Every structure is written in C-alpha cells, then in structure tokens.
Amino acid sequence: QKEVEQNSGPLSVPEGAIASLNCTYSDRGSQSFFWYRQYSGKSPELIMFIYSNGDKEDGRFTAQLNKASQYVSLLIRDSQSSDSATYLCAVTLPPYGGSQGNLIFGKGTKLSVKP
C-alpha cells in the first residue's frame, strides 16, 4: 500500500514566524512531490512541486526533498493569517498503463497562524 504520512496538526505559529510542514512517503519509487493548500470548504490549490533532491524556493515558500530519507517538507517564511489552511502533501509514482495518473495524498496538516 502506497502511503503518504503527515502530522494532522493543528500546527499553530505566530504571524511572522516560519511554519514547517513535514511529509513522509512509503514508496521509494515515488517520482514527483507536490504541496497543495486547501482552505476550509474549498478545493486544493497547487503551491509548490519538486522533483529533485534539495531545496526549491518560490517567494515565501521553500520545498525540501530528501529521497534517501523519503521525506519532503514545506517551509513558509513570514507566516500570515492568510496562510491558515490545510496543507496537503502528494506524490506520484512512475508512469504505467500509458499515463502518469494519480496523485497519492496525505491527510493534510492544518496550519493556524495566530496574530
């Protein structure tokens, strides 16, 4: 069973602090890694993706991937109240059946940014 594990939280950080969200995955063949943000009652919104070991930065967001440890994380710098949401980690496996197919999601970590 291919699994993606996340701490469900809630993770509470003060405004202006760094929020650190973590994710582990079970299948060593996992190929690509995604972070989605989901506000309550809304659909997931893609915020970052990473394919290679190391860090990838986009504005206040940094994704970190360590394939040897099967670990991916998301750092949010200068956290703002608008960052309060559930963050979903997702991975894909190598393609089969003529497509890249499905994202495998964790249950998400709820982040609360307090003023």
Next chain:
Amino acid sequence: DAGVTQSPTHLIKTRGQQVTLRCSPKSGHDTVSWYQQALGQGPQFIFQYYEEEERQRGNFPDRFSGHQFPNYSSELNVNALLLGDSALYLCASSPNPFKETQYFGPGTRLLVL
C-alpha cells in the same frame, strides 16, 4: 483563461439513487482525473481519462464509472449510492497524461441521505 469547472456545486441524493457529475478541464488540457475527498481526509484517486479512455483506476468499485467526450470534458457516474459516498468530488486536469502537475476544479459536494 478558464480554469477547471465543475457542476453542480452541491447535490443531495438518497441511498440507492444514481448521480452524474460533470467537469470541463482547463483550456489546453486534455487529461482529466477524478478524486473523492471525505471529510478530514486527503483526496483519493478514482480514475483518469485521456483520449476518451480510462487510463488508470484507483481502488473504487464498479459503481463508479466515467466518460470523456471529444471536447475533453468528463462525467463521473455513481450508481446505487451509499451513505459513505458522501464527499467532495474533485476533478483535476493536466496538459497530457504524463504531466504530473494537476489543477483542481472547485468540486461537487455530494450528500447521500
């Protein structure tokens, strides 16, 4: 540039009924995937359509079926509804079946009574 659209936004059905949900992919995208998201859970993959064929399928029973039309839009059908089918149904599109980055529509919230 229109994003992924889904209809209806909300739906209430009773056990045993059948439901059809609809999705139009983002402009320029030809691959559509469907996901089910139960309350407090991450989305779970149902199936993916490309070139009007089901390409991959997740661990869902045959009660869940789909279709893709020549204009790339897609339908998800669920027969013999169960209470446990109550969830947010998400459609995601991508430019091709090997492009892993998927963009989600707003979802259809289904309640089965």
